[in-house]
Amino acid sequence: VSFGFADVARDDKASLVRGVFDRSARRYDLMNDLMSLGIHRVWKDMVMTRANPQPGEVHIDVAGGTGDLARSFLAKADAVAARRGDDRKATAIVLDINEQMLRAGVKRGLKPHEDGRIDWVTGNAECLPLPDRTAHCVTISTGIRNVTDRAAALKEMRRVLKPGGRFLCLEFTRPTSRAWEKAYDAWSFNVMPELGHYVAKDRESYQYLVESIRRFPNQDDFADELRAAGFRRVSYTNFSGGIAALHVGWA
């Protein structure tokens, strides 16, 4: 396990985001479960199915928090390796701006098969402390919404992909039907900040998270942002009626 370079937050938004996750890092997984009624686990599993991890591949999970996706990537790559009798081991880099999130992930412990195969790196998605063409697969799950300069981060994630590599981005988005949007707004504006208050003792931070979801571009506009960053064959899939969407692009 290694911690890489320490980032300096570049502006207020970055500091606020860092604060939000600093305060709630330890309760973060529990909050995720409560806020999405456990559905985020299903979404993440769908992301990894689309990521299609292979033996020997390098995975980078940007804004990777406690490392859920990286662990899943290794497990799925190992299952493929076992089926094929391939002994190449996949490896992963979990990068996050907040060291506390990474530490919470490390503290959770590594399963024997994960040992030595995950690097934990503190860094900013807008300026990744990683060489060009490092990874076969780059993911970012409910993280791009918090990044100040989204265009810079998308270009960086494109830069660290090997030619032909894949990029998958899971993010909270807007429901696609009016009725569903109304119900979702009621949930997110009334219930989520209350959950933040009672579970993480931090109503304001969760209010901020709800607002950041509202401000995020719609699925088509975000797909255009991926194209502008140089990704090819961009597509997206809505999850749970558009509460979240998975955008996929290729280097």
Ligand code: SAM
């Ligand atoms: N990807 C993890 C998951 O799906 O469980 C964590 C998601 S959490 C909602 C958002 C994460 O983004 C936090 O861990 C936060 O520290 C990180 N983050 C926010 N801004 C970032 C940035 N500019 N660069 C890297 N990580 C960032």
